[in-house]
Structure formats: C-alpha cells, structure tokens
Amino acid sequence: MFAAENGLKGDPRLEAISQAIRVVPHFPKKGIMFQDITTLLLDHKAFQDTVDIFVDRYRNMDISVVAGIEARGFMFGPSIALAIGAKFVPLRKPKKLPGKVICEEYELEYGTDCLEMQVDAVQPGDRALIVDDLVATGGTLSAAIRLLERMGAQVVECGCVVGLPEVKVIDT
Amino acid sequence: MSAVIDEDPRVNGIKTKIRVVPDFPKPGIMFQDITTLLLDPKAFKDTVDLFVERYKGRNISVVAGIEARGFIFGPPIALAIGAKFVPLRKPKKLPGEVISEEYTLEYGSDCLEMHVGAVDKGECALVVDDLIATGGTLCAAMNLLERAGAEVVECACLIELPELKASHLLPYHGYPLLGRDRLHGKPLYVLVEYL
Numbered sequence: 001m002f003a004a005e006n007g008l009k010g011d012p013r014l015e016a017i018s019q020a021i022r023v024v025p026h027f028p029k030k031g032i033m034f035q036d037i038t039t040l041l042l043d044h045k046a047f048q049d050t051v052d053i054f055v056d057r058y059r060n061m062d063i064s065v066v067a068g069i070e071a072r073g074f075m076f077g078p079s080i081a082l083a084i085g086a087k088f089v090p091l092r093k094p095k096k097l098p099g100k101v102i103c104e105e106y107e108l109e110y111g112t113d114c115l116e117m118q119v120d121a122v123q124p125g126d127r128a129l130i131v132d133d134l135v136a137t138g139g140t141l142s143a144a145i146r147l148l149e150r151m152g153a154q155v156v157e158c159g160c161v162v163g164l165p166e167v168k169v170i171d172t
Numbered sequence: 173m174s175a176v177i178d179e180d181p182r183v184n185g186i187k188t189k190i191r192v193v194p195d196f197p198k199p200g201i202m203f204q205d206i207t208t209l210l211l212d213p214k215a216f217k218d219t220v221d222l223f224v225e226r227y228k229g230r231n232i233s234v235v236a237g238i239e240a241r242g243f244i245f246g247p248p249i250a251l252a253i254g255a256k257f258v259p260l261r262k263p264k265k266l267p268g269e270v271i272s273e274e275y276t277l278e279y280g281s282d283c284l285e286m287h288v289g290a291v292d293k294g295e296c297a298l299v300v301d302d303l304i305a306t307g308g309t310l311c312a313a314m315n316l317l318e319r320a321g322a323e324v325v326e327c328a329c330l331i332e333l334p335e336l337k338a339s340h341l342l343p344y345h346g347y348p349l350l351g352r353d354r355l356h357g358k359p360l361y362v363l364v365e366y367l
Contacts (some may be wrong), residue, residue: 024267098193
C-alpha cells in the first residue's frame with residue numbers, strides 16, 4: 001500500500017521526500033529511470049521525516065526485528081530499528097555474512113541472485129519488518145520474506161521509500 | 173593517533189557483543205563480526221550514542237559512510253547530529269557523475285566512489301566505517317572528500333586492529349608511509365581495540 005493512499009494523504013512531508021529523490025535516466029542501463037535516494041540522504045529534514053514516518057507507523061506494532069536489504073536498505077533500516085527498539089538484521093549478497101547462513105534465490109531480469117541471512121539472527125516468535133529503498137517487481141523482498149519465515153519469524157510488513165507502479169499488479 | 177575510550181561503562185557492553193569468526197573470509201583471518209551487536213538494541217544504541225555525543229555541536233555537516241557496514245552506523249549518527257549522509261561506494265553502484273579513488277588491497281586494488289556535488293567546498297566531514305585495519309579504505313575515503321573541497325575532521329570506527337599499525341607500507345600520493353600513522357595525521361576515534 002502507498003502512504004498517500006493510506007492515512008498520509010496530503011502530508012506535507014511526503015511531497016518534500018518525493019522532491020528530494022533524483023531520477024537518473026538510463027542507469028544502470030538504457031531505458032531504466034533510476035530512482036536515486038542519495039539526494040534524499042543529503043536533505044537532513046527530508047531524511048529525518050522519512051525515518052519518522054516509518055517509525056510512527058511501526059512503533060506500536062510490536063516489531064522485534066527490522067531486516068534491511070543490502071545495501072540501500074542499510075541506509076534506512078537501522079535508524080528505524082533504533083527508534084522502535086528492535087534488532088537490526090542485514091540481508092546480504094552471498095559470501096558477505098560470516099558464520100552459518102541460509103540462502104534464498106530470486107530472479108533477476110537475466111538469471112538469478114541470492115540473498116543470505118545468518119541463522120541465529122531471528123527466532124520463532126519474532127515479528128519482522130523488512131526495509132528497502134525501493135520495490136519494483138518484489139522479487140528481492142519476496143526472497144527476504146522467505147528467509148525470515150524459514151527461521152520462524154512472522155513478517156508483519158515490508159516498508160520501502162519508493163514504490164514503482166508495477167508493484168501494484170504483482171501478488172507477493 | 174587514535175583515541176579509545178575505555179572509561180565509559182557502555183564500551184564494555186559493546187565489546188562483548190562483537191563476535192569473532194575465525195578463518196573468514198579465508199584461513200588465518202579472525203573476522204570481527206558486528207552483526208551480533210546489531211541484534212542487541214541497547215548495545216547498538218549505545219554505540220551510536222557514543223559517536224553522537226562526541227560529534228554533536230562540532231559543525232560537522234557531512235557524515236560519509238563506507239559501503240556497506242559504514243551504511244549501518246553512519247546514517248543514525250548523521251541524523252542525530254544534523255548532518256547529511258553521503259554513501260561511499262564500490263564502482264558502478266552510484267548513478268550520475270562520480271569521482272573515484274583507487275586504493276590497495278592485499279592482492280591488487282579496488283576503487284571507492286562518491287557523487288559529484290554531494291559535498292560542498294569548506295564542509296566539515298566525518299568518515300564512518302565499522303573497522304580500521306590498514307587504513308587503506310579510510311584514506312581513499314578521505315581523499316574523495318578532500319578532492320571535493322571538504323575538510324575531514326575525523327575518522328570514526330567501532331573497531332581498530334592495532335597489530336596492523338606498523339606492519340604496512342602504504343603509498344600516499346606516491347610517498348611510502350612509514351611507521352604507525354595509517355591516516356596521515358588525521359585523527360582516528362575508535363570504541364574498541366583488538367589485540
């Protein structure tokens with residue numbers, strides 16, 4: 001669901017956040033309009049507002065885990081986790097996390113990739129929020145959901161700064 | 173030079189939460205794993221608070237974090253001290269115009285990139301990463317910021333591996349680096365030191 005359609009319609013912070021995100025055409029390849037959130041990170045107020053909006057939504061949902069997807073999920077997830085008193089769990093590309101990990105494959109436009117999580121990061125009974133900067137097809141988020149559920153956590157919601165229109169028609 | 177605070181009672185709690193994983197990513201390396209720290213909300217908050225207490229009110233307008241673990245600690249610090257956050261990334265990750273700085277690895281070299289226009293001339297910057305070993309990555313980070321006209325106030329890391337202080341000769345602008353100073357005179361601030 002999109003914030004503007006659910007309780008935050010007309011929130012002045014949303015407009016400023018949207019304006020702070022830069023669109024870079026033809027990156028990483030021709031035809032892709034890349035949603036660059038680094039310009040949002042340069043705007044302290046807009047960045048703080050972004051975190052605050054997520055924190056306001058999740059602080060009373062009894063969330064014990066915030067999982068962030070490498071690497072831009074790391075820029076938003078920890079601040080949210082700290083504010084709501086949850087642990088932060090990084091979900092990473094293969095071979096980055098030490099110790100015992102589980103792995104979930106997901107589809108790319110061409111081929112597949114893998115997302116990993118440490119096995120001792122979450123337990124049954126944990127209520128989880130997954131954070132990334134952007135959702136497009138939902139493939140990466142779906143892999144993240146599967147990782148958390150495999151270790152017995154319950155995924156309460158996925159929170160993203162930007163949602164691309166195609167996500168509306170994908171059932172995840 | 174490095175400052176290690178060991179009088180603050182929070183530091184010991186932080187140190188005990190860092191997990192050492194032997195032989196990762198390859199045999200002989202004792203990997204300092206901070207993910208176990210992130211699983212403890214109080215210890216994670218204490219970590220951020222210690223840095224925020226040091227840097228708040230010092231006119232730092234930029235916190236630069238080194239990919240990827242610097243992205244975990246940098247943004248909460250930036251938000252708390254009123255600074256912008258600038259990610260320093262591996263090649264080809266940042267869209268748009270970037271500047272690039274090469275640095276030496278054990279075998280070969282790598283590159284760190286920063287957006288053109290992220291930082292303005294005269295801004296005061298803090299560089300954040302989870303760990304300092306040889307200082308090669310941090311030097312590359314400082315070079316990027318200085319090339320953009322910023323002044324690097326300090327480098328802040330959770331962990332320092334001091335046995336590497338004297339063991340490497342790192343070229344800097346073509347001159348070999350001798351002795352213990354890995355950051356060419358820039359101050360380094362760490363929370364825990366591993367011997």
